[in-house]
Amino acid sequence: MATHLRRINLNLLVVFDALMSEKSVAGAARQLGLTPSAVSHALQRLRDAFNDPLLERTTDGMKPTQRAEDLSKPIGDALHLLQQGLSDQLDFDAATARRTFTIRMSDFMSQCLVPRLTSRVRLDAPNVTLIVAPLSGRVEDADPGDVQLRISARVPKGRFRQRRLFSDEFVVAMGRNSAVSESLSLERFSKLPYLRVSSAVVDDPAIEALLAHRGIERRPTVTVPSLAGVRPLLEFTDLCAVLPRIWVSLYAPNVLATYTVPFKPRDFTVDLVWSKKDDMDGGHAWLRRLIAEEYALLQAAADAALDIPVRPDRLDVLPTLSDF
Numbered sequence: 001m002a003t004h005l006r007r008i009n010l011n012l013l014v015v016f017d018a019l020m021s022e023k024s025v026a027g028a029a030r031q032l033g034l035t036p037s038a039v040s041h042a043l044q045r046l047r048d049a050f051n052d053p054l055l056e057r058t059t060d061g062m063k064p065t066q067r068a069e070d071l072s073k074p075i076g077d078a079l080h081l082l083q084q085g086l087s088d089q090l091d092f093d094a095a096t097a098r099r100t101f102t103i104r105m106s107d108f109m110s111q112c113l114v115p116r117l118t119s120r121v122r123l124d125a126p127n128v129t130l131i132v133a134p135l136s137g138r139v140e141d142a143d144p145g146d147v148q149l150r151i152s153a154r155v156p157k158g159r160f161r162q163r164r165l166f167s168d169e170f171v172v173a174m175g176r177n178s179a180v181s182e183s184l185s186l187e188r189f190s191k192l193p194y195l196r197v198s199s200a201v202v203d204d205p206a207i208e209a210l211l212a213h214r215g216i217e218r219r220p221t222v223t224v225p226s227l228a229g230v231r232p233l234l235e236f237t238d239l240c241a242v243l244p245r246i247w248v249s250l251y252a253p254n255v256l257a258t259y260t261v262p263f264k265p266r267d268f269t270v271d272l273v274w275s276k277k278d279d280m281d282g283g284h285a286w287l288r289r290l291i292a293e294e295y296a297l298l299q300a301a302a303d304a305a306l307d308i309p310v311r312p313d314r315l316d317v318l319p320t321l322s323d324f
Contacts, residue, residue, distance in 0.1 A: 012049070013075050015042040019055055020072045023062050092282030094125035099283050102131045103291075104142055105149040107226040109270065112250060113149070116294050124290075139273055146274075147287060153271035161279065163288075165295040166246075166270035171258040173248050174240040184259040186214070195233055195241040196220035207242060207265050214263075231255065244268040246298060270295065 018028035018039075025043065029036045047054055052067040064072070105113070114132055121128055136142050139155055155162040172184055174192070190211065211218055221239060224230065231252045233239055242265070248256050272291060278284040 009045070012042055012046050013079060015039060016046055016054070016068075016071070017076050017079055019043060019062075020064060020068065020076070023055070023064070025062070092286050094128070094286055096127070097125055097283060098127045100129040100131060101147065101283070101287050102133055102143065102145065103147045103149065103287075104133050104135045106135060106151065107228070108151075108244070108247060109149050111227060112246070112298055113291070113294055116297070117290060120290050120294065125286075142275075144275055145278060145281075145284065147284070147291065148273040149291070150271050150273055152266065152269050153273050155271070155273055159276055161274050161276055163272040163292070164269060165272050165292055166299055168244045168246050168268045168299075170242050170261050170265050170268055171245045171248060172240055172261055173234055173243050173252070173256045173258050175235045175237065176255065176257045178238045178240070178257075184262050186216070186262040189240075189262050190216045190218055192240045193221040193238055194218055195230065195239040196223045197227060197230065197241070198223050198225050210263055210265065250298075 015028065015032065015034075018031045019025070022028045022031060025036050025039050028034075029039045032039070043055065050067060050071070053065055054068040055062040055064055110132060114130075118130065121130060133146075135148065135150065139148065139150070139153065139160055142148050149165075153162060172189060172192075208218070222233065224233065227247070230241060230243070234241060235252070235255050242261060245258070245268075248258055272288060274284065274288065
């Protein structure tokens with residue numbers, strides 16, 4: 001197949017498609033903005049390449065041969081897909097686009113972002129498909145075209161772009177029935193029964209090192225794989241957990257008590273990461289813009305201590321930046 005393609009200038013296929021549409025050299029020339037002579041020369045090259053007359057003159061005009069009829073649909077479909085792909089890359093139209101995007105993120109970000117982002121995409125781009133996938137171990141392991149949302153991302157220079165979307169603080173959270181006092185000392189914190197999320201995307205990895213440096217060993221009482229069951233575990237037990245402030249604001253604002261972490265862990269940050277090769281992809285840029293807008297809403301909610309509904313009853317009442 002590659003050998004045959006090398007023998008054919010792909011511009012000739014555009015001429016072939018126009019000839020099949022117009023059944024006329026003059027008509028194809030008008031459609032393409034070429035001279036009839038140029039189209040005639042292109043037709044001769046097509047005949048040589050396919051070893052077939054392709055279009056033959058009859059008393060009723062030019063008539064396609066059987067080989068031309070057989071070639072017409074696959075060539076037309078291929079040119080249409082190519083045109084659509086180029087349009088998406090250079091001048092993306094969300095309302096008509098048919099594309100699939102893969103977003104890689106942690107379960108925390110899936111909870112916060114995906115319902116709202118899906119609502120936006122369904123409104124603006126009904127034919128776009130989103131695939132939400134887990135993060136790979138390294139930034140470099142993602143497939144080309146993937147959008148990555150990473151916590152405290154470490155991005156290799158040169159090949160990838162990075163944009164800080166979100167910055168929040170960690171808090172110590174526990175059920176209100178287990179609340180200890182208005183403040184939480186380091187000594188008291190080190191003795192509290194502790195819930196650990198094994199995905200390690202919400203529990204700052206540096207916390208253990210910070211405690212160890214102070215001579216404090218902390219062993220988790222319960223370990224869970226994700227955030228799915230964290231709220232009831234904290235609400236109905238005496239466990240505590242270190243969580244991003246926004247997670248508590250969004251999912252347990254009146255259920256959990258929160259305390260300032262009694263030492264200074266690094267901030268909880270979310271970074272948008274993509275390949276440098278996707279910079280000029282119009283569809284990719286559109287999706288990155290939507291994600292950035294939704295995270296701006298989340299940041300506003302965290303700053304204002306508001307509870308934004310992540311499952312709005314109606315798509316047309318989604319909060320916008322102007323609501324804050």
